[in-house]
Amino acid sequence: MKNDHDWLPGAREARWIEGLTMPLLPALEAIETAAAPGAIPIVDRDSGRVLAALAAGRRRIVEIGTAYGYSTLWMALGQPADGTIVTIDPDRERTDLARGWWREAGIADERITIVTARALDAFAAADPALAGPFDLAFIDALKPEYQAYFDALVPRLAPGALVVADNVLWSGRVSGTRPAAPDDASTSALRDFSAAVHADPRFAASILPLGDGLLLAAWRGPAGAG
Numbered sequence: 747m748k749n750d751h752d753w754l755p756g757a758r759e760a761r762w763i764e765g766l767t768m769p770l771l772p773a774l775e776a777i778e779t780a781a782a783p784g785a786i787p788i789v790d791r792d793s794g795r796v797l798a799a800l801a802a803g804r805r806r807i808v809e810i811g812t813a814y815g816y817s818t819l820w821m822a823l824g825q826p827a828d829g830t831i832v833t834i835d836p837d838r839e840r841t842d843l844a845r846g847w848w849r850e851a852g853i854a855d856e857r858i859t860i861v862t863a864r865a866l867d868a869f870a871a872a873d874p875a876l877a878g879p880f881d882l883a884f885i886d887a888l889k890p891e892y893q894a895y896f897d898a899l900v901p902r903l904a905p906g907a908l909v910v911a912d913n914v915l916w917s918g919r920v921s922g923t924r925p926a927a928p929d930d931a932s933t934s935a936l937r938d939f940s941a942a943v944h945a946d947p948r949f950a951a952s953i954l955p956l957g958d959g960l961l962l963a964a965w966r967g968p969a970g971a972g
Contacts (some may be wrong), residue, residue: 755906767795771823773851777816781842788816789912790885793957797884798824800908800962804882808902809833810865810895811887813846817912821884822853832875834861834868834887843873866891869898885911889932892939900948907965909949914940915959919946 774794781788789797796819801824809818814834822831835841841860848858859875861868862965865887868876881904885895886895892911899909918924919933920940926933943963951963 763792767953770817771802771851773847774816774819776850777814777844779820781814781816786814786840787811787886789820790957792848793817793960794820795820796954796956797910800841800910801825801829801882804908805829805832806880806904807882807884808878808880808899809884809886811835811885812841812844812860813837813886814840815847817884818858819842819848821851821882822848822857823851825857826971827961830857830859832859832861832880834863834865834876834929836862836864837861866894868896879904879907883907883908883909887908888972889913889916890935892935893942896939896943901967903969905965908963909943909961909963909965911939911943911961913933913958914953914961915955917958920959945951 750762777788783884798820801821803826805826805828807821807825807829807867807893809821809831812818812833818831818833822829837969838897840887841862849855861873861875880902883899883903885892887895896909914920916933916936919926920937940953940961943961948966948968950966952963954960
């Protein structure tokens with residue numbers, strides 16, 4: 747049990763933890779460098795390391811929101827060698843770049859399938875690549891659509907699957923630490939989404955205050971059945 751309730755880990759702890767980890771792969775560093783100038787949305791490095799750990803032992807992963815394939819690569823590196831990922835993104839230009847970085851990291855093309863479409867459209871069209879069952883799902887796309895993504899994923903989950911969603915703290919706006927603009931639909935959507943998942947008896951959920959907030963929800967089964 748934590749004894750000092752006034753202490754929170756900070757930059758020094760983050761540097762110490764970073765010092766314990768393996769050196770960053772050149773492909774991951776290349777994505778970070780490429781994403782920065784245009785503010786391409788990628789998870790932070792700490793969240794990437796957590797995704798890699800969560801992907802261990804999970805052979806069928808689905809990702810909503812590819813961007814430059816940074817989180818995709820972290821998960822592929824954490825997966826078993828025979829693991830596969832289906833990642834959804836409508837931006838072909840970005841995902842073509844992502845494929846190059848995955849290859850640079852030694853990830854075979856057949857391990858990662860790209861569905862070039864808006865996620866909800868792909869689910870509605872019953873794209874065969876999205877049939878599942880998946881044992882890990884990662885959500886990092888349009889924030890107002892998080893609940894709809896979640897609902898589409900549920901019937902595609904394998905027993906014991908894990909659903910992970912990024913940005914659920916939204917730089918402090920969800921909790922109210924920072925003010926949200928009156929027309930900010932993302933903040934209210936993320937707040938409602940997190941509340942709904944935590945109240946869903948089919949899942950055991952929590953939020954890691956890491957990066958911009960990672961929600962983890964473990965699939966327990968219909969009505970929370972064991």
